[in-house]
Amino acid sequence: MFTLALRSIRQRPGRFLATLLSAFLGAAIIMTFNSMHDTAAGSGVDSVSSNTLTTAASVVGGYGSLLVFFAVASTLTVNVRQRAAELELLRCSGATPAQLKRMVVGEALAVALVGAALAIGPAMLGGRALLDLFQDSGQVAESVDYSFGPIALLTGVDITLVAAVGAAFLAVRRATRGQRRRARARTFLAYATLATGTLAVCSTFLMKATDEALMAPPAYGAILLSVGFALLAPRLLKGLLDRLALSGASGWLAVRNLRERAGELAGILMSLILFTAVATTTLTVQAVESDEVAASGLVKSVDAKNLETLNFTVVGIIVVFVCVMLVNSLYAATTYRSREFGQQRLAGATPGQVLGMVGAEGLVLTVAGVFFGTVAALAGIVPFTVVRSDAVLPGQAVGIWLAVVSVAAAVTVGTGLATARKVLRTPATEAVTLAA
Amino acid sequence: MFRTGSRRRHDTGPAAEALRLVKVTKTYGSDDSAVTALDGVTLGLARGTFTAVMGPSGSGKSTLLQCAAGLDRPDHGIVVVDGTELTGGTEAELTKFRRGRVGFVFQQYNLLDTLTVAQNTVLPLRLAGRRVDRGRAREILTQVGLGDRLGHRPDQLSGGQRQRVAIARALVCEPRVIFADEPTGALDTRSARTVLRLLQEAVRVHGRTVVMVTHDPVAASYADSVLFLADGRLAGRLHAPTADAVAERLAHLGDDVTAGV
Ligand SMILES: Nc1ncnc2c1ncn2[C@@H]1O[C@H](COP(=O)(O)OP(=O)(O)OP(=O)(O)O)[C@@H](O)[C@H]1O
Numbered sequence A: 001m002f003t004l005a006l007r008s009i010r011q012r013p014g015r016f017l018a019t020l021l022s023a024f025l026g027a028a029i030i031m032t033f034n035s036m037h038d039t040a041a042g043s044g045v046d047s048v049s050s051n052t053l054t055t056a057a058s059v060v061g062g063y064g065s066l067l068v069f070f071a072v073a074s075t076l077t078v079n080v081r082q083r084a085a086e087l088e089l090l091r092c093s094g095a096t097p098a099q100l101k102r103m104v105v106g107e108a109l110a111v112a113l114v115g116a117a118l119a120i121g122p123a124m125l126g127g128r129a130l131l132d133l134f135q136d137s138g139q140v141a142e143s144v145d146y147s148f149g150p151i152a153l154l155t156g157v158d159i160t161l162v163a164a165v166g167a168a169f170l171a172v173r174r175a176t177r178g179q180r181r182r183a184r185a186r187t188f189l190a191y192a193t194l195a196t197g198t199l200a201v202c203s204t205f206l207m208k209a210t211d212e213a214l215m216a217p218p219a220y221g222a223i224l225l226s227v228g229f230a231l232l233a234p235r236l237l238k239g240l241l242d243r244l245a246l247s248g249a250s251g252w253l254a255v256r257n258l259r260e261r262a263g264e265l266a267g268i269l270m271s272l273i274l275f276t277a278v279a280t281t282t283l284t285v286q287a288v289e290s291d292e293v294a295a296s297g298l299v300k301s302v303d304a305k306n307l308e309t310l311n312f313t314v315v316g317i318i319v320v321f322v323c324v325m326l327v328n329s330l331y332a333a334t335t336y337r338s339r340e341f342g343q344q345r346l347a348g349a350t351p352g353q354v355l356g357m358v359g360a361e362g363l364v365l366t367v368a369g370v371f372f373g374t375v376a377a378l379a380g381i382v383p384f385t386v387v388r389s390d391a392v393l394p395g396q397a398v399g400i401w402l403a404v405v406s407v408a409a410a411v412t413v414g415t416g417l418a419t420a421r422k423v424l425r426t427p428a429t430e431a432v433t434l435a436a
Numbered sequence B: 001m002f003r004t005g006s007r008r009r010h011d012t013g014p015a016a017e018a019l020r021l022v023k024v025t026k027t028y029g030s031d032d033s034a035v036t037a038l039d040g041v042t043l044g045l046a047r048g049t050f051t052a053v054m055g056p057s058g059s060g061k062s063t064l065l066q067c068a069a070g071l072d073r074p075d076h077g078i079v080v081v082d083g084t085e086l087t088g089g090t091e092a093e094l095t096k097f098r099r100g101r102v103g104f105v106f107q108q109y110n111l112l113d114t115l116t117v118a119q120n121t122v123l124p125l126r127l128a129g130r131r132v133d134r135g136r137a138r139e140i141l142t143q144v145g146l147g148d149r150l151g152h153r154p155d156q157l158s159g160g161q162r163q164r165v166a167i168a169r170a171l172v173c174e175p176r177v178i179f180a181d182e183p184t185g186a187l188d189t190r191s192a193r194t195v196l197r198l199l200q201e202a203v204r205v206h207g208r209t210v211v212m213v214t215h216d217p218v219a220a221s222y223a224d225s226v227l228f229l230a231d232g233r234l235a236g237r238l239h240a241p242t243a244d245a246v247a248e249r250l251a252h253l254g255d256d257v258t259a260g261v
C-alpha cells in the first residue's frame, strides 16, 4: 500500500502541492525559530544573549508551532475529504479500510517528509537572518555564532509529521467509516479546546505586567479558541444558512452549496478564523507593548525602535504564514470543484453566474470566519491590555482589526474567484468527464 | 457570432428547420494521439421530427449531439439550431441561447449532488431567471415515476432514477429542440416505454424536435427516422423504422460506409 501511495503521488503531483506547500512552510517556520534554541546552547554565549534567544524561541516558536500544527492538519483534512469519492471507488474495488488508511497516511507521511527536508535549507537562511536582526538590535552579542542543530531539526520534522499523519489518519477514518459516532468526539474536542483556550487567556491575569512572556498566553489562547470555534463553526454555519436567503440563482446555489459542504468547510474556516484571530491578537498586543515601552520612558533610544521592528517582523512572518495557508486551502478546495462547475454550466449557468456563486460563498465564509476570529482575538487582547496597561480595549485594535478583515475578505473572495476563473477555462463537457 | 438566418434579432417562433449541420468536424487530442470523433457530418432535421442516432460505441454519437446542442464547439463546419448559427460567440452567449431553445439529457446525467430531485429539475429555469413552476415540475417528475422522490438527492437514487430526473430536467424548460443521449440506457422496458412516449408526445403534441442517441432498436423504432453513424461519418438513414429493420441495418453497418445522406 505504501507503493500505491507513492504511485498515486507520482501520478498526480498537483493535488499534493497544497499539502507539500503547507508542510514546507510550516516546517521552515518551526525550524527557523527553534534554531534559536540551538544557537543559545552554543559554547561561549553570554547569559543576556542566551536569554533573548530562548525567549524568542519559546514564545514565538511555541505558538508558531501550535499554529503550524493546525494549519498543516487543516490543509491535509481538506485534501483527504475532497477525495472521498476516489476512496469510495477504491473501497468498492476491493481495498479494505486498513489498506486505504495505510495508503492515505503513507501519502501524508511521504509529503510531510519531503516538505520538511526541503525546509531545512530555507530555515537555515531564515534563522541566520533572524539572528542578524537580534544582533543589529543589540539584544544578542555580535560574537554569537549561528547554529542549526538537533532541536530545530527534530521539532521541525516531528511537528510537521505528527500534524500531517494525525490529520490524515483522522480524516481517512471518517471517510471510510460512518460519521455518526465522530460527531460526539468532535463536539467534545471542540469544547475541550475552547476550555483550554479560555484557561490560557485567563492565565494572563496571573502574570505581571513586566513578564517577558506576557505575550504568550494571549497568542496561545487565541489560537486554541480559533481551533475550537472552527470545530463548532460548520454546525453553527448550517443553522445560520437555514435562515439565510440570498437573491438570484447564484446566491441560491451558494447557500445550498455551503450548507451541503459545511463539514468540508471546517478546514477552510479554520484557516480563516486563525488568520483573523492570530493577526489581530499578535499585532494589537505588539502595538500595545510598544506603546507601553515608549510611555515608560525606559529606553528611548535607537534600540527601542529596532526592537519594535524586530517584533513586528517576527509577528509578520506568522501572519503571512497563516495568510498563505488560507490561500492554499481555498485554492485546493476550489480547484477540486471543476466537475461541479461543469455540471452547473451544462444545466444552463453562465460562467458569470458560477463566479457569482463562488463570490457569494466567499462572502458568507468571510463573515462567519471574521466573526469567530474576532471573538477569539478579543479574548486574547482584553486580558493582555488589562494587565499591561490600564485600558480594556486598546485604541489601535480598531485600525488593526479593519486592516485584518479587509485582507481576510480580499484573500477569501479573491482566491475563490481567481481560482474559479481558471477552472472555468476548461470546457464544461470536458470538465464533467475529467476524473474528479 | 450569432446569426439568425434572416438577420432578425428577435425570436419569431420556431424555424422550419430545427437543426442543420454542415461539414462538421471534431478532433480530440493532438498529433499522434488525435481521434477524429466527427468527420465532415452534414445533415438537416425538420421541425417536429423525432430522430434516433445509432452506431457502434465510439462512433461519435455523443460528440455529434454535444456539437449540435452548442455544448461543444466543432473544429470546422457550421451548426444552425432553430434558425440561429452557433458559430463563435462567448460561452455566456451560447448558454443564454440554449436556455430557451435546447434541452439536453446527458449520458452521464450530470445532476448536482448538492441539490434534491425537485431542485435539480427546476435548476435550468432558476438559472434562466424564469418563473419556477413547482407544480409543473412535480407533474413531469410524476410522469417519469418519481413523484415520491422529490426530496431525495441524486446519490440516493438508482442509475435509472437519476436518468429519469435528467429527462424531467430537459423537459421542464419546454425547449424547441431536445437532445437525449441514451435516455433509456439504464431503464427497464416499462420505464423506457414511458420515457419514449414522453419524448414522442413532446414531438406530436407540442411540436418539439427530438434527437435521441440509442443502442436499442426498439427505442429507435419510436422515432420517425434513424440516422446511422460509423467512425464519425453518417452511414445511412432509415425512415419509419421498425425494430427488425433497424437491427438488420445495424448488423451490416460496417459493410457499406457511405458518406452523406
Ligand atoms: N474528451 C475526449 N477526449 C478525447 N477523446 C474523446 C473525448 N470524448 C470522446 N472522445 C473520443 O471520440 C470518439 C467518439 O466518442 P463519443 O463519446 O462521441 O462516442 P459515442 O458514439 O457516444 O460512444 P458510446 O456509444 O460508447 O457512448 C471516441 O473514440 C472517443 O474515444
Ligand SMILES: [Mg+2]
Pocket (backbone or CB within 6 Å): B061, B062, B063, B107, B181
Ligand atoms: Mg456516447
